[in-house]
Amino acid sequence: MAAALQRYVESANGRAFAGLARNLFGNVRIDFSTADEEKSRMTSAMLGACRLTRLEADRHVVFGERVMAGPDDPDAIKLLLQTEGSALLAQSGLHAPVSQNALVIYDPRRPYMLTNNTPVRQLLLQLPRHALPHAAVERLTRPFTAHAERDGMCRILLSLMDSTMHEIDHLDEARRSSVGQTMVDLVRTMMAADLQPARPVVNPLDLLLQRIKDFIDIHLARPDLSVTMIARHMGCSVRYVYRAFEVECLTPSDYIWDLRLQRAAEQLRDAGGYAGEISGIAFALGFSSSAHFSRAFRHRYGVSPSQWRKARIS
Secondary structure: OHHHHHHHEEEEEOOHHHHHHHHHHOOOEEEOOOOOHHHOEEEEEEEOOEEEEEEEEOOEEEEEOOOOOOOOOOOEEEEEEEEEOOEEEEEOOEEEEEOOOEEEEEOOOOOEEEEEOOOEEEEEEEEEHHHOOHHHHHHOOOOEEEEOOOOHHHHHHHHHHHHHHHHHHHOOHHHHHHHHHHHHHHHHHHHHHHOOOOOOOOOHHHHHHHHHHHHHHHHOOOOOOOHHHHHHHHOOOHHHHHHHOHHHOOOHHHHHHHHHHHHHHHHHOOOOOOHHHHHHHHHHOOOOOHHHHHHHHHHHHOOOHHHHHHHHHO
């Protein structure tokens, strides 16, 4: 896993911060002036065609006077989400304040200056220009702004970006690509209020359902996986989690147990079939006991786990 992580996660701190920023974000210039550059740190990861970066730094100014295409991101739109501190983006004659839990989307091809007036923590998403409708890119002659307190889509995106950075070590390539596409869909939907969308706007509950399924998939082995835990990590209410599953015609708990049993059935095909190995599969999938697992499995498939295994190899 460590070797794989090195291929898609990059990090830097202190004096290496500005160099990595230039590599990832193009021809930008960072001025810390009298602030402490040593306090800066950055972690960046590829999510399919997108790049997600988390950074924290002391007061500084970013000058994007003539951003050139870089090898990693040849043609990206930038989305900046402020999680702590305050900043001001100046571009195309507009001064857009960026306060805590606010975001700004801008086209880095156009000259800009980002003044971080205080120590900041930020999440930065770079998404391919072609991932947005042409009208959305044209809209970015001036920055697009939103705030989590007033915009539900912004709130969902903030939660997803933050939780993804915390879980990045547990996401394989397919899951990273899926999460990146979900972020693109959220941005498209959020900007659709000002635009005539090029394709139908994604239902926020559909996006939430996909996020929940990704979260369940990652944490399926945890015995304490619950609707309350899911709601807390999604940044929404328990009721909203249940609403997301209404289209599936089952409850979140039913989905979790059904997925666990499906995974168990798949793993039993390759298992030896003896009691110890079957118990190991049960505990690895979050069942509290082998007896609980056997009862649930028999109810779902009509046979015991050992009988299922024998039937598979006979």
